[in-house]
Amino acid sequence: MAMLGLLIVGIAAGFLATRLLGIEADIFTTAALGIVGTLAGFVVLRLFSVFLGAATWAIAAAGGAFLVAFAYRAYLRRR
Numbered sequence: 001m002a003m004l005g006l007l008i009v010g011i012a013a014g015f016l017a018t019r020l021l022g023i024e025a026d027i028f029t030t031a032a033l034g035i036v037g038t039l040a041g042f043v044v045l046r047l048f049s050v051f052l053g054a055a056t057w058a059i060a061a062a063g064g065a066f067l068v069a070f071a072y073r074a075y076l077r078r079r
Helices: 002-020 027-052 055-078
Strands: none
Touching (some): 002 055, 027 055
């Protein structure tokens, strides 16, 4: 059940991140950016879960997706 929640939050975070950064991507790329970003953010912020509690999921999803989408935008500009 936790994986399903992670996927849903990741997809939503990817959508938000790509829109905020102005990235034109298809649905699969947007979802992948969000999921990878959510996983990356969750790993980094897992250390702080004792202090942040339930907010860890939301912060990890948004922060991770934003960072991955930012890197993706930088990659697209180099091409």
